[in-house]
Amino acid sequence: MINRKRILQAFLELIAIDSPSGQEDAVAEDLQRRLAALGLEAWQDAAGNVLARLPGKGDPVLLSAHMDTVEPGTGIKPVFDGDDIIRSDGTTILGADNKGGCAVILEVLQSLSEDGASHRPVEVAISRGEEIGLVGASQMDYSAIRSKVAIVIDSGGPPSDIQGQAPFHYVYDIEVTGRAAHAGLEPEKGIPAISIAAEIITGLPQGRFDYETTGNVGRVNGGLVRNAVPDLCRIEGEMRSMDRLKVEDLVARARSHVENVRRQHPEAGIDAQFTMAYPGYELTEDDPAAQLLYPALRSLGMEPNPHPVGGGTDGNVFRGNGIASIVIGRGGYNQHTKDEYLVIPEMLDCARVVEAALRG
Numbered sequence: 001m002i003n004r005k006r007i008l009q010a011f012l013e014l015i016a017i018d019s020p021s022g023q024e025d026a027v028a029e030d031l032q033r034r035l036a037a038l039g040l041e042a043w044q045d046a047a048g049n050v051l052a053r054l055p056g057k058g059d060p061v062l063l064s065a066h067m068d069t070v071e072p073g074t075g076i077k078p079v080f081d082g083d084d085i086i087r088s089d090g091t092t093i094l095g096a097d098n099k100g101g102c103a104v105i106l107e108v109l110q111s112l113s114e115d116g117a118s119h120r121p122v123e124v125a126i127s128r129g130e131e132i133g134l135v136g137a138s139q140m141d142y143s144a145i146r147s148k149v150a151i152v153i154d155s156g157g158p159p160s161d162i163q164g165q166a167p168f169h170y171v172y173d174i175e176v177t178g179r180a181a182h183a184g185l186e187p188e189k190g191i192p193a194i195s196i197a198a199e200i201i202t203g204l205p206q207g208r209f210d211y212e213t214t215g216n217v218g219r220v221n222g223g224l225v226r227n228a229v230p231d232l233c234r235i236e237g238e239m240r241s242m243d244r245l246k247v248e249d250l251v252a253r254a255r256s257h258v259e260n261v262r263r264q265h266p267e268a269g270i271d272a273q274f275t276m277a278y279p280g281y282e283l284t285e286d287d288p289a290a291q292l293l294y295p296a297l298r299s300l301g302m303e304p305n306p307h308p309v310g311g312g313t314d315g316n317v318f319r320g321n322g323i324a325s326i327v328i329g330r331g332g333y334n335q336h337t338k339d340e341y342l343v344i345p346e347m348l349d350c351a352r353v354v355e356a357a358l359r360g
């Protein structure tokens with residue numbers, strides 16, 4: 001049975017281990033040790049994600065969370081606010097995103113093993129670098145994963161809060177190579193990379209195009225010193241839409257604009273890479289992940305409440321790798337802020353729902 005005291009203890013122990021994105025080694029070792037202690041075969045793949053498996057009956061289910069947290073996330077000091085809410089002390093995030101998800105997975109496995117009742121085979125994937133662009137999920141060793149369906153425990157709100165729709169997401173990197181020259185003595189010998197990059201930037205899709213389509217130039221980096229014609233400038237941007245055709249149309253427009261600038265500046269080198277970071281999806285009732293989770297929610301008196309989200313999670317990457325994924329709430333609020341807090345009964349409900357789904 002899901003145990004409140006035990007899941008809370010695991011949660012508090014996990015947030016006591018600092019793990020901002022890129023510094024996950026300590027928490028990865030801790031998670032691997034905990035999974036092994038629960039009787040799972042547990043290991044880290046080449047990208048440092050913690051993977052584990054537990055035999056069972058029927059088709060396997062992947063349980064997933066991420067181990068990294070956003071900044072400011074070192075030296076987290078949890079504060080109880082009444083019996084049911086945990087906050088940070090206001091100087092850091094709390095880290096319920098996503099130590100809450102990790103604690104849910106550990107508690108579900110603990111409960112399954114002590115009850116001894118039959119359950120589906122379970123695979124576990126706890127990723128690194130989720131918050132800095134789904135890095136761990138993108139580099140995960142999918143050859144080790146058999147599941148065709150996943151529960152990703154990484155959303156805010158109660159477990160009935162489900163990410164029901166996510167956008168197609170394209171990212172791009174554009175590099176303009178010019179030629180350096182002294183800006184005062186012989187500027188005509190230079191090829192000004194920043195100025196050419198500026199012509200590119202003004203024609204790239206930025207802002208909101210409609211209710212489901214957006215674009216952004218997020219980072220520009222170029223030049224070395226004030227008095228030299230810059231020989232290099234890099235641009236990083238992205239485009240998203242719930243509708244694949246709309247985002248592909250934006251990509252096509254961006255590409256053709258870059259081509260125009262290239263024609264006007266044959267003296268410069270322009271390298272543009274557009275890549276789909278992950279595919280979007282819409283969760284319908286007949287989706288395998290919905291069919292796994294919706295009955296579990298309803299059996300516990302909760303009605304699924306799918307809603308669109310603008311951001312990506314590991315679930316998007318899993319879908320890109322052929323694993324139907326559902327992203328559910330684990331009781332967190334105000335994520336990515338110092339006001340982040342966790343509603344303990346909702347985290348417990350999340351664990352109960354996941355357990356019910358595995359018992360099937």
Ligand SMILES: [Zn+2]
Nearest residue numbers: 066097098154
């Ligand atoms: Zn998260």
